[in-house]
Amino acid sequence: MSTQRKSMLTSGMVRSAIKDSFVKLNPLTMMKNPVMFVVEAGTFVVLLMTVFPGYFDTTDDIGFNVTVFLILLFTVLFANFAEALAEGRGKAQANTLKKTKKEVTANKVVAGGVKSVPSAELRKGDIVIVSQGEMIPGDGEVIEGIASVDESAITGESAPVIKEAGGDFSSVTGGTRVVSDTIRVRITTDPGESFIDRMIALVEGAKRQKTPNELALNTLLSSLTLIFLIVVVTLAPIAKYVNIELQVPVLIALLVCLIPTTIGGLLSAIGIAGMDRVTQFNVLAMSGKAVEAAGDINTMILDKTGTITFGNRMASEFIPVGGESEERVAEWAAVSSLKDDTPEGRSVLELMKTNSLRYDEKVAVGGEFIEFKAETRMSGMDLKDGRKVRKGAVDSVKKWVAAQGGSIPSDLDARTDGIAREGGTPLAVAIDNRILGLIYLKDTVKPGMRDRFDQLRRMGIKTIMCTGDNPLTAATIALEAGVDDFIAESKPEDKIAVIRREQAEGKLVAMTGDGTNDAPALAQADVGLAMNSGTTAAKEAANMVDLDSDPSKIIEVVAIGKQLLMTRGALTTFSIANDIAKYFAIIPAMFTLAIPEMHVLNIMGLGSPMSAILSALIFNAIIIPLLIPLAMRGVAYKPMSASRLLGRNIVVYGIGGVIVPFIGIKLIDLIVHLWV
Numbered sequence: 001m002s003t004q005r006k007s008m009l010t011s012g013m014v015r016s017a018i019k020d021s022f023v024k025l026n027p028l029t030m031m032k033n034p035v036m037f038v039v040e041a042g043t044f045v046v047l048l049m050t051v052f053p054g055y056f057d058t059t060d061d062i063g064f065n066v067t068v069f070l071i072l073l074f075t076v077l078f079a080n081f082a083e084a085l086a087e088g089r090g091k092a093q094a095n096t097l098k099k100t101k102k103e104v105t106a107n108k109v110v111a112g113g114v115k116s117v118p119s120a121e122l123r124k125g126d127i128v129i130v131s132q133g134e135m136i137p138g139d140g141e142v143i144e145g146i147a148s149v150d151e152s153a154i155t156g157e158s159a160p161v162i163k164e165a166g167g168d169f170s171s172v173t174g175g176t177r178v179v180s181d182t183i184r185v186r187i188t189t190d191p192g193e194s195f196i197d198r199m200i201a202l203v204e205g206a207k208r209q210k211t212p213n214e215l216a217l218n219t220l221l222s223s224l225t226l227i228f229l230i231v232v233v234t235l236a237p238i239a240k241y242v243n244i245e246l247q248v249p250v251l252i253a254l255l256v257c258l259i260p261t262t263i264g265g266l267l268s269a270i271g272i273a274g275m276d277r278v279t280q281f282n283v284l285a286m287s288g289k290a291v292e293a294a295g296d297i298n299t300m301i302l303d304k305t306g307t308i309t310f311g312n313r314m315a316s317e318f319i320p321v322g323g324e325s326e327e328r329v330a331e332w333a334a335v336s337s338l339k340d341d342t343p344e345g346r347s348v349l350e351l352m353k354t355n356s357l358r359y360d361e362k363v364a365v366g367g368e369f370i371e372f373k374a375e376t377r378m379s380g381m382d383l384k385d386g387r388k389v390r391k392g393a394v395d396s397v398k399k400w401v402a403a404q405g406g407s408i409p410s411d412l413d414a415r416t417d418g419i420a421r422e423g424g425t426p427l428a429v430a431i432d433n434r435i436l437g438l439i440y441l442k443d444t445v446k447p448g449m450r451d452r453f454d455q456l457r458r459m460g461i462k463t464i465m466c467t468g469d470n471p472l473t474a475a476t477i478a479l480e481a482g483v484d485d486f487i488a489e490s491k492p493e494d495k496i497a498v499i500r501r502e503q504a505e506g507k508l509v510a511m512t513g514d515g516t517n518d519a520p521a522l523a524q525a526d527v528g529l530a531m532n533s534g535t536t537a538a539k540e541a542a543n544m545v546d547l548d549s550d551p552s553k554i555i556e557v558v559a560i561g562k563q564l565l566m567t568r569g570a571l572t573t574f575s576i577a578n579d580i581a582k583y584f585a586i587i588p589a590m591f592t593l594a595i596p597e598m599h600v601l602n603i604m605g606l607g608s609p610m611s612a613i614l615s616a617l618i619f620n621a622i623i624i625p626l627l628i629p630l631a632m633r634g635v636a637y638k639p640m641s642a643s644r645l646l647g648r649n650i651v652v653y654g655i656g657g658v659i660v661p662f663i664g665i666k667l668i669d670l671i672v673h674l675w676v
């Protein structure tokens, strides 16, 4: 099961975030966030007016100006603090990872022997030998041997995993340790491009780019800011025309209250925290865009075996057909499985043992092993005496037997359907042109799957189960697990076809995979989650890697993506709704300052015009740190459809966003009015 990385906020992180809040005041940095840059510019103007009042022909109260300056400064600092705090966790994680990235000595295979070289000198294509107790010097593929590897440095999971040449468990990661045996590894990355390097860059946020969604929102917020800037700048001359004198610090306070500073200050923290939540979950997202795409997914493609079911399909029974005996089915099932290293193949030999069934191992001597392939859906052996033994998916074996002029026993279909209807996988066993019987492979649906699919349905996500199994088994498991749709007898290339079909309808598709033959589909999907245990090809094609290699985790990743989008939407709604209340506080106050008779506009009953302005401004500043926990944690998430969510968000964060500041500003004013 998935492990959750622990990463608490330490006092060290808070301290360095405080320091960074000041470093980020650099206008060149601030410019990337137009909303807060305008606040910083305003802060600077008020500072100048306070320090050099003579130059500005201002009659302002210096105490008021100093107060406005300080509140504005803190507004900017609070926004910087939110971003720095969000970045802090990633930095802490990067430091831990950097410690794993030790320089080791590699045993590089060179002409005529082995040479010790520093791991930093290894290049793509180099071959190294790694033995028990040694650190694997770089990312690569096992090309010879089998070993158990401790990957806890990367996955946090202490149980060693088996890595072997060929197949789907051949990729190894630099910085992990071989705990038994010796393997030969072909290095697949050049220095600086390794998995750990990429992981460090990711969590550090070094390559963090704004996602298209963030860019769009940023443009919207910048446009709002520009509009309010023009409004406020033109307000002064218009007021002057009708003989109303508006003070510059008051206008700046008005501007800052009008522009969407709450979301402007929290936007980048929300994005970073969203990525971080995925990382806490032991999933590495290659970009923030991938995490957001997860939040927008409409269709999810899931494997049956190993994702929806436990995947340890075990032979549980040999069933003869066409008048054959159980012993004969067992015997040839065993011969076909002698060199079949898949869990299915091994389970056949185990069933022989538990049922004390015998077979003659010698017939296999000198035979040629036919490996299981997802394309052929069969495995077996071509014996030395010319006979051919196969086991595999029933329709494949039927075709194979028919091609050799054989006939199909009349009771085969009924027996096959019997197994399939119980959700089992039937494998037919044949020798030459005769089908002898069936192997009943049992698998179990993981508990809680139905609940999860119900949740996905409520989120409006369609689930499609893909399986190489026959339609009846597929239908039984699909029904038991509660997926929306299924594709049976599918070959790897069928997955791409399904993904393309869904995408052509404008849907965003997510899938998981681990094999090399999953790589094209992982690349085609909008969210491709590769298993860390899988092949390098799969990991490179995918835009996310699950370090725990739990294929059903895609469901949680989608939930995290949704939560990120929702948090951003909720806080944007809250921020804009919030500003409305500030107009009611600050605009009447501003005019009352110029024309005292206008105090009738003071519907909030605020103490004085000065205290009204300061209270609105203080509320505007402190709402940012108050919302940091929500921005970092994400809003509470209940699975429901997008339209219901939108409705709920408008009620909670829209109406809440209007009411909260009325109360907040009123309360602050009660205190502030004691001084002004």
Ligand SMILES: Nc1ncnc2c1ncn2[C@@H]1O[C@H](COP(=O)(O)OP(=O)(O)OP(=O)(O)O)[C@@H](O)[C@H]1O
Binding pocket: 303, 304, 305, 306, 340, 342, 344, 345, 372, 373, 374, 377, 378, 379, 391, 392, 393, 394, 425, 426, 427, 466, 467, 468, 469, 470
């Ligand atoms: N070791 C094996 N030897 C022969 N046939 C096999 C073996 N393993 C599986 N099969 C048959 O091949 C079919 C396809 O297997 P494969 O592992 O590609 O897909 P699957 O596991 O059924 O599907 P998925 O993993 O997508 O749910 C299986 O349904 C089974 O009938």
Ligand SMILES: [K+]
Binding pocket: 256, 257, 258, 259, 260, 261, 262, 579, 620
């Ligand atoms: K504001």
Ligand SMILES: [Mg+2]
Binding pocket: 305
């Ligand atoms: Mg499979």
